[in-house]
Amino acid sequence: MNQLYAELQWLPRVPLEFSARLKALRNLAGPLGREVQALASSVLDLNQLTKLANAIGKARSEGKPLNPLTPFRLAVLSNSTIDLIVPALVASAARYGIALEVIQPSYDQVAQEALTPDSKVNGSKPDAVLFALDYRALPLKLSLGDAEVSSATVQGVIGYLLALRDGIKANSNAVCIFQTFAPPVETLFGSLDRALPGTLRSVIDGINRELTEFVLGSGDVLFDVAGLAETVGLADWHNTQLWNLGKFSFSDELVPLYADHIARTVAAIRGKSRKVLILDLDNTVWGGVIGDDGLEGIQIAQGDARGEAHLAVQRMALDLRQRGIVLAVCSKNTDEVAREPFEKHTEMLLKLEHIAVFQANWNDKATNIQAIAEELSLGLDAMVFLDDNPVERGLVRKLLPQVAVPELPEEPAYYARTLAAAGYFEAVAFATDDLKRAGFYQDNAKRANLQKQVGGVAAYLASLDMTITFQPFDATGRARIVQLINKSNQYNLTTRRYTDPEVAEAENDPAVFTLQVRLADIFGDNGMISVVICRPGEAGVWEIDTWLMSCRVLGRKVEHMMLREILDHARAAGIQKLVGAYRPTDRNKLVVDHYAKLGFTKVEEEKSGLTRWELAVEGARPESASMKIVSRGSSIAKEEFFT
């Protein structure tokens, strides 16, 4: 069974507190909509969906308000058993901001319910009626090789469906949602089943084709079950044993997926599909980090396996833009550096003119996405945010829960597919006006002004359970140390490049203080992310020769924790003053304020832009962050927890 689809892998994993929060719904004061939607927004299996649906049903019967969820009444007519599906529909609809009420008549009463004016379905005045029909209940006469009879069979089924539709229109005027039919797995001939008129496969093909044609442009809606079954695999879609046991039309394992798709369709009918795709840049839209790897180093070339994966993301973004989805960028980078590939890289498919809002700065992504939404005058519930970094995904999900943030697999080759599978931009109708929509947002890659900061970033970071590990240079770490020293360009104060033997020299010189820094969090180990070298200067002075850091861990107060560690060692060595320098390059504007932020005093500034800074060891009080500290391999080795 394909896990991406069966397990809805674009959704975050269910939180451990799911059961507890579900129970707590009973006692929640005020409208329940937001909490219900939050509970529905992770991956839920059939049992969890059923429990959530029960809780929603209970709230409804107790008259508890479900706003701000939008109410929607859906009648489901079927010739198969839908009892397992109905609760899944109710729970999944909440994911899309819909408070769904399902009208379910008695089993196998499709025609009666549709055609009788005061039937349960017509009487309930539903907003939409879903015809969840299985091919096994259709009047199909098979006549192998007879095109005429075959065509008449197809027309007969279409006539039946049209009659059902007319019944609904006349009596309750609900939107009709028609499902295409998933053909059976078994064939009589093999390939000939598709081509020869009168086989089950070719008759069903014909029905699906005609059905699709009469629904398009009619105001009714098509739900392509045949396409969904094809996507997951017909052999996985069908479960013959379940059909035999209780007339279940398809595998129970695909009920959550099916329900999610119905929910999307209902949400699209209500105009709730999302409208904006916000893209991270590094390792999302290209392989690598532009600030460190430069134009020559990022991977987006055709013919490069990694590059092709990211180009697929660009291609999908462009195709989405063509159908009216607005594109924006949200990247932790210097603005000019982030724009470079769009302006100069020959393999880039995305250009600045495709991007409505371009946010590249060092502020947190939640604040930036808020600014993008305000700039576009669209709600956060219209936004989708694509980012390879689980820390950034977690931050945006936590602070801006209305933004859709898909989980992404490890392998970039599947990013585009995962985004498509999530179906955020589902549409039930297409107007040529849609083609022009993206252009209305004046694609001039505007920079939105950051309004107020989104609160909660510090609390989110504290929830990451970070552990920072300090140790001096050693032989094991040397290769990575040399790599960092030679490829870090942005967060690099002095950009001194050292060879392996030179690093070994520093490692072995007792007068030189060295630090290799590692950071781990709940998402995993980031490995070595920073390197510091302090050399003895005048008596009682350490000169900070090298201070560099991976941009991936910016904004987490790592620099401050490092300064604490340096100060501890300086004190132990009888050092009274730390001296640092900032040597500007065309890549490291990011760190012009690094020493200022850490409480150093500027003592000199040259015309070249080079600045020198000093900090007295006695009395220095750097800020701290909530993380565990492990300090190894030196005279003041320790393990402590800092809050």
Next chain:
Amino acid sequence: MDEPQIYARLTEIFKDVFDEDSIEVTPELSAKDVDGWDSLTHIRLILTVEKAFKIKFSTSEIGKLENVGDLVTLIKARA
């Protein structure tokens, strides 16, 4: 898997499927003893058990189940 382990796992499954924290799973327990244990929930229960123990029951085996004791016997044979 030994019986106590199977019963422990089944207790979790019953609580999950029936959305009820106070179910006691004994060998004699059957549909007449539990509110909401209808044919639909029965199917959901069987499907959940199959996935939890990574086993599959045949249609005729499912048809012959009278109580939890029968279910445990089947699980022991398969898991």
